[in-house]
Amino acid sequence: MLTDGIGVIIAVFTLICLLYASRATSGRATFIWATLGAAASNFSVMVRPSNMVLVVAWLCGRISLLFLRQRRALVWLGCAAAWATTAACIWAAQGLRNPQLGSLLESHLNWGIAFLKHAAIVNSDRAEPLFFPNPWCIDPLSGWAWYLQHPYSGAATLAGHIVGAFNFE
């Protein structure tokens, strides 16, 4: 199974935790759901590094929840404790197993400058990779700086990536 399916399951579970945490009437129930949600969102990074966006989204949802509660200090403390505990347990193992997350993003950035999309052609017995070249590619393999050096080509490339990803050919 591809990691995308597991990522969606974790995202739905995390959303359910946030929903129950927002509707909980006691501090204990809020803390339990917050802990489960924090654990699930942190665990999703182990499944797939790009699930970092789920951790950020979870934290934004939790922070917005603080504006609905009377005892904000207690909820802040619970949120911080739940997140820090699970992050320490899970991210420590993640860091030991995969310390090259920065270089992974860098290589994906460079591939993204050279190509608009990656797909696969499925034959009878195997799948062949299919790369769509980026027509706005100028001087590739320079990472983040490329988008600043070529702002118009960079904007077109960003749009091309998004359109390509949503285009289910």
Added chain:
Amino acid sequence: MPVAGIMWATSALGIFNGFRLLRSTRAANAPVVVMLGVLCILTVGLIGLIIPESRFVVIPVAILSVLSVHYVLVDRI
């Protein structure tokens, strides 16, 4: 209508319904709306930077599909 056209129509209807529902969202559900909104924006933003595959947008497409089905089933039937 090809699959690509159906997916674009579903996504467009989901975006439309999402913005439409924002007006009637209760304050108690604000955290969920914030989380879903941030998740969609960050996922699309990350996809804009890297070389994407269609499976990378499965989370935003899932959210938009639910919103489009909600529009058809709840508001139009």
